[in-house]
Each structure stands twice: as C-alpha cells, then as structure tokens.
Amino acid sequence: MPETRIVRRGDSAYEAIRTEMVWNELTPQRFPEMIVRAESEQDVQEAVRLARSRGLRIAVRAGGHSWIGSPVRDGGMLIDLSALRQCVVAPETRTAAVQPGVTGGSLAAQLAPFGLAFPAGHCGSVGVSGYLLSGGLGWNSGAWGPGCASVRAIEAVTADGHGVRCSEHEHPDLFWAARGAGPGFFAVVTRFHLRLWELPGAIVQTAYTFPLDELPAVAAWTTEAAGRLPAGVEASFLLGAADPALSAAPYRPKVIKVTATAFAASHDEAVRSLEPLRTCPLADRALSRQIDEPVSYESLHTTSGTLWPEGRRCAVDTLWSDDGFDTLLRRLAPFVAEAPSEQSFVLAPFWPASRNRELWRDMAFSALGDTYVASFAIWTDPEDDALNIRWLRDTMGAVEPLGTGHYVGEADLTADPSRAERCYAPEDWRRLEELRARYDPEGVFHTYLAP
Incomplete structure (x- = not known):
C-alpha cells in the first residue's frame, strides 16, 4: 500500500x-x-x-x-472508507451497487432520474455504511422497512484480509450480522447491493406546533390518530425550541411539534392518507399549522439536516419502550423545558414497521419496543460540554426504567457498560458473540465502544 x-x-x-x-x-x-x-x-x-x-x-x-x-x-x-463513493444503478432490475462512502442524499439524487428511491437516513449527509450496518431507521420505513431490509448482498473483507460476498445464500451468518451489528461488526463492508423502490409519485406533509404545556392533550390525540394512519405515513413528535418565525422574543419558547409525512403514488392518495390528522380538536391551540403541503424526496433530506447542523457539538441517546408516548413524553418534557441549549430536542417517531415482524426477518437488527424516543444534546461552546452531556444523561435516565432496549445506531454506548448488549434481543446478542468468535477469533476488529 x-x-x-x-x-x-x-x-x-x-x-x-x-x-x-x-x-x-x-x-x-x-x-x-x-x-x-x-x-x-x-x-x-x-x-x-x-x-x-x-x-x-x-x-x-x-x-x-x-x-x-x-x-x-x-x-x-x-x-x-470515505473516498469509496461509487454508485452503480441498474434501473431494469431496481438494484444498485453502492460503496460505503456514498451518502444518503447523494444516493437519492442519483436514483431520482430513474424514478427510484431507497429508505436512506433522514439526514442526507449520513454515509450509507454506518447507517445500514446499524439497521437503518430512515424515510418511509413503515412501508419499506429498515434500510438494512433492502440490502440484498454485501462484499466484505474479513479478519484474514480476504474478500467475500455475503447474502442469504453465501456466508448467511455474516450477512445476518451485517444487517444490524453496527459499530461492532467484525468485517469491513466495501460494497452494498441494494434493492430499490419506486419513487413515490407524491409526498405530502401535515404539521401542527403547540405550546409544550399542551403536551398531554396533544400526545393523546396524536397517538389515537396515528393508529389510523396507513403504513406509508411517517409521523413523529418533536419537543424543543420553537422555530424563530413563531416568536419575536429573543427567547424561543418550548413547543411540541407533530409532523406527518405521507408517501403515495399520487397527490390525492397522499392527502387521503393524512385524513386522520386533518381534523384536529386542538387546532385552536396550535401556534402554527401546515396542512397537506407537497414536498420533494430530496428536500426531506435537506430539511431534516437542519436539525443536526454542521459545526456543532452533539450527543444523543435512544430508548425503545412498550409504554405509550403520553407516558414517555410527560417524563421528558420537564427536561426539554430546562435544557441548557435551545438547540437540543427530543424526537419521538412512530415506527409502524415495528408492528410488521416480517420486515425484520433474519437480521441482527430488530425493533425492541412499541415506542421509540431519542434525545439530542446540541451546543456550541466547549466549556458547556459537561453541562450538556449531564443534561442528556439525566433526560434519558428519566425514562430508562421504562426501557426495553436501545438502537445501536444512535445509542450513547459510553453511558453504561451494558448499553451495547441492550441494543439487541438476548438471543441475537449471543449469536453475534458466537459469530465474532468464529469470524474474528484473534480479535482483529474492535468490538463495541464502552465507558
């Protein structure tokens, strides 16, 4: 070399x-x-x-x-691997061969001319490699499943320095691990072979923003309405500072925002799928409303990226739970209200794909609960590092007793020695450890980061 x-x-x-x-x-x-x-x-x-x-x-x-x-x-x-950015699209078979340095936003742009799409991460600057190895909770996962469910094969370099191809029929155990093992994967993936999806003919959003003290009523209404949304609608809560446009004061009040994004073949179908959220009994309390607004697939990646801007100091942790959002968000709201940085927020997406166990078939990654929350500490001044990390740990500590696990792609593995293990079902963790011993007996690859 x-x-x-x-x-x-x-x-x-x-x-x-x-x-x-x-x-x-x-x-x-x-x-x-x-x-x-x-x-x-x-x-x-x-x-x-x-x-x-x-x-x-x-x-x-x-x-x-x-x-x-x-x-x-x-x-x-x-x-x-960031320089490995080749992407070869085969529109006739709806597949693509993608190297690890390709980003989700770049992939979306290269697929769009063919009328194709992939469930890439919400932030367009994220590389496909870490995202897919961790499972991949991305756009339209209710219909398309986690990103790794659309991985049909990988090419990888194992601990002995040799290249192998892995799929359901070739080195199936290593392929199973590659779909979910995340940063503890015991090989280097050099190429992903992806199944592609038809680019939705229309994407439409509805959103409401309410004062944070309206959370109990908003959580109850949204949870009920979300249960009637089809799989092609992605809904979420965001607890954080209001958009600057909503407040003339220097201080941005804390709010709860409900957003639903519908992916459909036509505009009319997308609008119909948002019907459960169109009539809101709390509408008169909303600070803002956005009803049935068309958006492009490319713009979704760009807009989401504004939540995680470049040049910031960041920390995050996640939690799966079987408790409802009303319970989880009530515990989290006081911490959001007192966050030391107004850039910090809590995101709580509905993952309808978690109800469809077929989407999680034969992979290391799985949904470990019915509900999911992620807290993001985002700040600028290095002198505030300890303050903001403590806020994150205290915030997630408030809901940890209700947890059933974590998502390895965004878990704070440095928070607790058991964090990595709790990102997997017990039988999956045992299988990962057994496969590590088989494919990397000398410990060539680092395992999961720990405190």
Missing part, C-alpha cells in the same frame, strides 16, 4: 486528519496509532493484512456520523 495513504500518530498531518474522522465537533480524546485512507477495495484488504502483521486492532469509518465517534479508538488502525 502506498505510504501516502497512511498517516501515523506523530505525523504533522495526523491531528487534522484525526479530527476529520468525526462529523461531531465533540471530537473524542482517543488516538489511533495509524489512519489508512483507502482509495480502493484492494486498499482495504491490504490494510487489514497490515494491521494483522503489526498486531493492530481495526476500527472502520465511512461517513463519520457516529455521534460518539466510535471509529476513533485508542491505539490500533482506523480504516477510512
């Missing part, structure tokens, strides 16, 4: 490149001995062999959107 693709700790460029490995401005104080910037799939094989020869444990990075900077570990080798 050319030396120009290897950066060692102590090199003049090392620190700048190390900080590039994480999108989050909250760069972890962990230092790999070596960073390899792969430019081809052959580079990846050579990097794995080099690591083995020098006794270096391997971590892998593609898009860099891991909230906790999981790929950046002390010691060992970090393999950077």
